[in-house]
Amino acid sequence: MELYTTLEIEQLQQNEDLPYLIEIMEWVKNFLGRPHPNLGRPGVVCPFVPYSLKSNSIRLAVIHTKDLCAEQLEEVVGRYRDIFLKMDVKEQDLAINRAFLLIFPDIHIEDASKLVDSVQQKLKPLFVESGLMIGEFHKRNETPGLHNPNFRPLRSPIPLLAIRFMVEADLPFLESPADPYLRIRYLEAYINCFANKFTDETKFKNAHQALALAKEQTAIFK
Template sequence: MDSDLKNYSVSLNLMQLYTTREIEQLQRHEDLPYLIEIMEWVKNFLGRPHPKLGRTGAVCPFVPLSLKSNSIRLAVIHTKHLYPEQLEEIVKSYRDIFLEMDVKGQELAINKAFLLIFPDIHIEDAPKQVDSIQQKLKPLFVESGLMIGEFHKRNESPGLHNPNFRPLRSPIPLLAIRFMVEADLPFLQSPADLHLRIRYLEAYLKRFGQNFTDETKFTNAHQALSLAKEQLKKENLVSYCI
C-alpha cells in the first residue's frame, strides 16, 4: 500500500477522543448514538457488579474510579473504506497518543483508558476483524506496558472467576487500551505459543521491575517465565534430535 495513502487514512480517521462528561454535553454529532451506547454499557455493565462474575466488585474493577476521575476516552472509527492494514496503523497511532497524553486534574494514569468503537463492523464479522487486529498488535502494546482488549457480541472469552461468564461482550465492536497492571498476569501467561508467552512475561516483569506490590505475582511471573523457557528448550531439543 502506498505510504501516502496510509498516512492519509491514519490522519483522516484519528477522530476526536471524548470523555464521558464531554459526551453527556454533546448535542449534535453524527456519532453521538454510538458514543452514548458504549458510555452507558461502561457505566451499567463494566462499572457494576454482576451476579455471574464470580467475585465481588465491578466487572472491571478500575471502571468506577476511571468514571469518577473522567479518565475514559471514547472515539468512533469508521472502517467501511479501510484496508485491514490501514486500520492497524490507526490503532497503533492511538497507542502513541495514549502514551503521550498527560493526565489532567484528578485523573490517575492507571485509570486512563481509550475505547475505540467500530460501528461499521458487522456483529458476525467482529470475531475475525476485531480479534485479528488485537492478536496482531497485542505484542506491540504489551511491550509498551499496555493492554489491548477486544470486545464484541460474539466474544467467547470466559471470565477468570466463572468460565460461564462472558465479560468481553459489548453492544458495538471495540478495542480497549489501558495500562498494564499486576493483575494482568493470567492473561499474559496463557498463550499456548511459548515464544509469545515468554515475550509477554518478560514485558510484564520489565514493566513492574522491583516495584511489585504483590510479591506472589512477582514470584509467579518468574516461575511461569522459567517454565516457559524450559519447555521451549525441551521442544527445540526434541526437534533437533528428530
C-alpha cells in the first residue's frame, strides 16, 4: 500500500516500480498539467494539477495485479479509498487538491478497457456517496472531452485509477449515466455533498433540475 508523493519519487533511487512511477509522474506534469491545442477551452487539461503538484498533494502507488481477480482488485482500490478519507490535512485548500493515482502496470492494454473500466464502474457509486470521484485512465479510453468531443483526456501511458475529492464542476460527470436510477444516486450524493456550500447557484439549480428529470423518468418506467 506504498504511496509516494512526486517529491519522494524524485528522490527514490532503488525501487523496482520506479520506472512506472516516473512515467506517470511525467505524464501528469507534461499532459494533465499543461494546455493542449485540442482541449477546447483555455487552461491546462486538468485545472487541479498545477496546484496539486506545487503543494505536493498527489500520491502515486503501483499495484501489481497478476494474481488478482476483479473482485480482489476492487477490494484493494476500496482500501485506498479508506486511506484517502482518513488522511488528515489541516489546510482545506491542500485537501481539495489531494489525489491518488493507482497504477496497474500488469494490466495489458487489450484488457484495460474491460478490467479498469469495470472496477471503476462498480466502485463509483460508493466513491461518489463518500464525496469522492474515481476516474479510469488507459490508452484505449474513448471518453470524450467536455469541450471537444474529439479530444480524449483520459488516456494514460499505463492503466490507472485516479481518486480525488468531488468538486462542484463534476456535475456533468454525475448527470450523464443513461440509467436514471444511477443518475438519481449520483445527483443526490452531489447535492448532499455540497448542501448549503454551493458557490455556483447555477450548478445548484442544474443539479436539482437533473434530479427531478431522472425521477420523472423512473416514474415512467414503473
